[in-house]
Amino acid sequence: SSGEEVLSMAILLKEMGIxxxxxxxxxxxxxxxxxxxxAATYPIKNMELNEKxxxxxxxKKSLKEYYKEENGKAVFDKELMQNVSFRKHDLVKGEIFNKFDLVLCRNVMIYFNQSLQNEVLKKFHESLFKYGYLAIGSKESLIWCDVASKFLVVNNEEKVYKKIKD
Structure with a gap:
């Protein structure tokens, strides 16, 4: 992870006015x-793909409106990160520290064995409010795990699920 996911979410929320x-x-x-x-700073060469x-x-705009180019880097507007809390957290051993409407965890569980994936997915389930959403990586799945029946598939291609049972 490089923080681009949370930055993308911040831009989306800004464009929604919330x-x-x-x-x-x-x-x-x-x-x-x-x-x-x-730091919300990325190599400028990455911006072409990010813009696409x-x-x-x-x-709603051009991605360029959210950053300034400085020394070959894209430095994003600090205002985008004002409502972001950064926290060291171990998905496997860490405690559940909040309830969420949305959990994005893309392409992390592919590094875990099935038992660890199952434990992490149970924690995600506990961390979500009822009717909250979980988005995982394209090569990941929760159809086999202990909490699979407590989620509804919203978008199978993008691996987005909705919690329907506590």
Whole structure:
């Protein structure tokens, strides 16, 4: 993770006009990754693909309006990160620290064995409010896990699920 996911979410919320009303949490086990995410600074060469993705998902402006180019880097507007709490957290051993409407955890569980994946998915289930959403990586699934029956598939291609049972 490099923080681009939380930055994308912040841009989406800003464009929806609700950025100031939402609290985002970004977590990682590695504090160095968290520091990089807080900086919201990325190589400018990455921006071409990011701009294409932004357009593909129907962004309202140009992605360039959210950053300044400095020394070959895209430095994003710090206001985007004002409602983001960065937290060191271990998905496997860590405690559930909040309830959420949405949990995004893309392409992390592919590094875990099935038993650990099951434990993490149970924690995600507990962390979500009823009718909250879980988005996981394209190569990941929860159809086999202990809490599978407590989720409804919203988008199978994008691996988005809705919690329907506590």
């Amino acid at each position: 950025h100031q009303d939402v609290q985002l949490f970004a977590s990682d086990l590695d504090v160095n990754i968290l520091e990089k995410a807080k 993705n932004y357009i593909r998902y129907e962004g």
